[in-house]
Amino acid sequence: AQKVTQAQTEISVVEKEDVTLDCVYETRDTTYYLFWYKQPPSGELVFLIRRNSFDEQNEISGRYSWNFQKSTSSFNFTITASQVVDSAVYFCALSGPLNTDKLIFGTGTRLQVFP
Amino acid sequence: DADVTQTPRNRITKTGKRIMLECSQTKGHDRMYWYRQDPGLGLRLIYYSFDVKDINKGEISDGYSVSRQAQAKFSLSLESAIPNQTALYFCATSAASTGKETQYFGPGTRLLVL
Secondary structure, eight states: OOEEEOOOSEEEEETTOOEEEOOEEEOOOSSOEEEEEEEOTTOOOEEEEEEETTOOOOEEETTEEEEEEGGGTEEEEEESSOOGGGOEEEEEEEEOSTTTOOEEEOOOEEEEEEO | OOSEEEEOSEEEEOTTOOEEEEEEEOSOOSEEEEEEEETTTEEEEEEEEEETTEEEEOTTOTTEEEEEEETTEEEEEESSOOGGGOEEEEEEEEOSSSSOOOOEEOOOEEEEEO
């Protein structure tokens, strides 16, 4: 069965700290995609990154970086020098069975960044 | 203007009422989806549509129906609303290519069923 686990329900940090959000997935597909979305307090879902299973290179985008490791089925997200505006719920998601386009979401991690 | 819009943004209704949530997109995408979000459960797929003539049930379709009126419009109906359908509802779209394209979400509709 396909599954995404975000074990950290809530994380609190002080501004400028680095923080890592964990994501562990399960799938039997050999080709799959992983995603991260951000849900700020206003409620919308904002797409952050999409990574396919054949590309294990880490990616950096400004203060955001992602570490994809197939060996441990993990796709962790790190925010460097966190800011108050990073406060949000972050969701990790896995593409579902082929030809369904279904996204399987984790339960989310609420990040609170205090000034 | 937003690429994916949802109306209404907030709705309060009573048990037993029929309501419709609407989604429109200007992204030109063929594929559209309805999800619901409940606290602590993440997002779960209700229905999805690959084109106007193709509609499929997701994991929690009971109590819901959908209509794909056009490529750009996908409506979700609750035939007889019940309190446990109180949730945040999201519409999403994606392009039809390899089948694993990114899904882009609308702003959400907060529904309260009394």
